[in-house]
Amino acid sequence: MRIAVLSDIHGNLLALESVLSDLEARGLPDLFWVLGDLAAFGPWPAETIARLRALPHASFLQGNTDRYLVTGRRPAMPPVRSPEEWSTMPARLAERDANFRWTVERLPFSAYEFLRDLPTRLELDVPGYGRIVAVHATALKGPGEQVDDETFVYPDAPAEMVRSFFSTLDARLVLYGHTHRPVERLVNGMRIVNDGSVGLPMDGDPRPAYLLLDIAGGECTVTLCRVAYEREKVVAELERVNHPAKEWVSGILRRASS
Numbered sequence: 001m002r003i004a005v006l007s008d009i010h011g012n013l014l015a016l017e018s019v020l021s022d023l024e025a026r027g028l029p030d031l032f033w034v035l036g037d038l039a040a041f042g043p044w045p046a047e048t049i050a051r052l053r054a055l056p057h058a059s060f061l062q063g064n065t066d067r068y069l070v071t072g073r074r075p076a077m078p079p080v081r082s083p084e085e086w087s088t089m090p091a092r093l094a095e096r097d098a099n100f101r102w103t104v105e106r107l108p109f110s111a112y113e114f115l116r117d118l119p120t121r122l123e124l125d126v127p128g129y130g131r132i133v134a135v136h137a138t139a140l141k142g143p144g145e146q147v148d149d150e151t152f153v154y155p156d157a158p159a160e161m162v163r164s165f166f167s168t169l170d171a172r173l174v175l176y177g178h179t180h181r182p183v184e185r186l187v188n189g190m191r192i193v194n195d196g197s198v199g200l201p202m203d204g205d206p207r208p209a210y211l212l213l214d215i216a217g218g219e220c221t222v223t224l225c226r227v228a229y230e231r232e233k234v235v236a237e238l239e240r241v242n243h244p245a246k247e248w249v250s251g252i253l254r255r256a257s258s
Contacts, residue, residue: 001030001031001126001214001215001216002027002029002030002212002213002215003029003030003031003032003033003132003212003213003215004023004029004031004032004033004210004211004212004213005033005034005035005134005175005193005195005210005211005212005213006019006032006033006034006035006195006198006210006211007034007035007036007037007061007063007136007178007195007196007197007198008035008036008037008063008177008178008180008196008197008198008200009034009037009038009039009042009048009052009197009198009199010037010038010039010040010041010042010065010197010198010199010200011038011039011040011041011042011043011044011045011048011103011199012041012042012043012044012048012198012199012200012208012234013042013043013044013048013051014044014229014230014234015198015199015208015229015234016048016051016052016198016199016208017051017229018208018227018228018229019198019208019210019225019227020051020055021227022225022227023210026212026225028056029057029212030057031057031058031059031124032055032056032057032058032059033058033059033060033061033122033134033175034052034055034059034060035061035063035122035134035135035136035175035176035177035178035195036060036061036062036063036064036065036066036118036136036149036177036178037063037064037065037066037136037177037178038052038060038063038066038115039065039066039069039103039107039111039115040065040066040068040069040099040100040103041065041099041103041199041200041245041249042199042200042234042238042249043234043237043238043240043241043243044237045103045106045107045111046106046107046108046111049111049114049115050111053114059122060118060119061118061119061120061121061122061134061135061136062115062118062119062120062136062149063136063137063149063177063178064136064137064149064150064178065100066115066118067149068100069100069103069104069107069112069115070112070115070116074096074097074100075096075150077089077092077096095244095245095248098244098245099243099244099245101244102243102244120135120136120147120149121133121134121139121147122134122175126215128217128218129172129215129218129219130171130172130173131170131171131172131173132171132172132173132174132175132213132220133169133170133171133173133174133175134174134175134176135147135149135166135169135174135175135176136149136176136177136178137149137150137151137152137153137176137177137178137179138151138153138165138166138176139165139166139167139168139169139174140164140165140168149178150178151165152178152179153165153176153178153194154179154181154183155179155181155182155183155185155194159185159187159188162185162187162192163187163188163190166187166190166192167188167190169190171190172190172191173190173191173193173213173220174190174191174192174193175193175194175195175211176192176193176194177194177195177196177197178194179194179202180196180197180200180201180202180203180258181194181196181197181202181203182194182195182196182203182209182224184222184224191220191222193211193222195209195210195211195224196209196210196224197209198210200249200252200253201256202252202256202257202258203256203257204256204257205226205256206231206253206254206255206256207227207228207229208226208227208229209224209225209226210224210225211223211224211225212225231253231254234253235250235253235254238250
């Protein structure tokens with residue numbers, strides 16, 4: 001069995017197409033798992049969702065930005081540490097809100113329904129191997145039983161912290177996204193893997209990232225794949241559509257860091 005794992009596409013249709021072309025060249029997988037954050041920030045939100053929905057044998061998670069789009073909630077701003085930072089707060093709030101409003105304005109109702117109804121966990125029991133579980137960020141739950149889709153579990157997080165985020169999943173292999181940084185580690189016998197990001201990598205390598213899981217003989221081989229594409233075309237499109245967060249997104253596309 002082969003599973004392709006993608007996440008954090010963020011409306012970057014060109015990056016997604018580069019990944020799908022690479023997958024076609026390698027041989028299409030048995031399953032696609034897409035771990036959330038599909039539309040916000042990029043210049044092609046509706047087109048990206050439509051392309052993803054056309055994938056065969058695909059399962060999807062709801063990421064935090066997907067939730068913001070369908071609920072009207074917004075990410076919290078980081079703590080202010082100085083009068084200078086406080087003076088920039090109105091502009092930062094305006095950009096944050098305009099970014100999500102711009103995306104919502106371009107999504108059809110069918111895309112809203114799709115994002116609204118996405119689950120927060122994917123699970124698969126593979127005969128001879130065991131259980132694979134995927135979440136967007138962590139397995140924890142917050143107030144009102146809302147799944148924690150906002151905490152960043154970075155590659156250098158202490159093992160005990162990682163264990164606390166995923167130990168309730170009872171899985172041999174745990175997949176997650178959200179950080180835009182690939183990781184593979186073993187914590188208390190649980191294999192924990194992050195596929196990075198298709199649309200906005202932040203690990204210093206600007207190439208889109210995705211995973212291939214090849215499961216055979218009771219074992220799973222995890223391959224991190226990177227593909228090249230023309231990032232400047234995305235930057236140009238952000239300019240053309242006058243995206244509210246074009247400077248921030250363009251910086252990430254060029255630097256591969258937040």
